[in-house]
Amino acid sequence: MFHCQVEFPVPSAENASLGVPSHGWTMFAGLAHPESRGRVTLSGPRVNDAPIVQPNTLSDPADLRGALENIRFVRELGAQASFKGLVKGESLPGKLDAKSLENYARNAAVTYWHQSCTAKMGRDAMSVVDGKLRVYGVEGLRIADASIMPHVTSGNTMAPCVVIGERAVEEIRASHGI
Structure with a gap:
């Protein structure tokens, strides 16, 4: 589970119609390691063609069970005497x-x-970049962001992205003798 609490109501657009108070707080109850997988595909050949994003959120039954357990947990937590x-x-x-x-x-x-894991690093058929962050089949192109992670991290993605960026610097310097 991955929880976050903020001092204002944060409904999704879909649930806002259920009635949101003007003041309140939100307990986000998230899945640290979801099994559901989405897709990002091209909508056309031009750089300005918008990508097609299919998140498939909670499509894996284990994720739905986890989400419902998370909701149960934060409801119980919010009802505590404290x-x-x-x-x-x-x-x-x-x-x-x-x-x-x-x-x-x-x-x-x-x-x-x-958002992460859309251009994973690895050696299997689904991998997009190698261990030096080079895109397979595209000379001179590297990817150095959260998309290369094979799996989402348990916490915020900022620190792993810094490490990925540092690794990119090392690889680029090494490849150019800098």
Whole structure:
């Protein structure tokens, strides 16, 4: 699980219509290592053609179970006695039957802004870059960002991206004798 708490309501666009208070706080309940996999494909041959993003969020049954367990956990946490003076009550998701809660979870799912793993480093057929960050089949091109990670990290992606950037510097210097 990956949790984050912010001092304002943060509904998804899909769940905002359920009624969001003007003041509140949000407990994000995320999956640290989701199994669901999305796709990013080209919509055309030009550089300005927008990519087609299919996130497939919570498409793996284990991810949906994890999301529902996360919701259960933060609801229980928010109802603890230590929050009594701060919490008037739960706004979302509220009392829902199992199917409605599943729909809520699907609609509430966000990325934590840690998009990664779309151009993984490795040696298998799905790999895009080699160990020196060079793109297979494209001479002179390297990728040095979170997309090369074969798996998303357990925490924020910033630190691994710094390491990837440092590795890119080392590889570029070595290849040019700098």
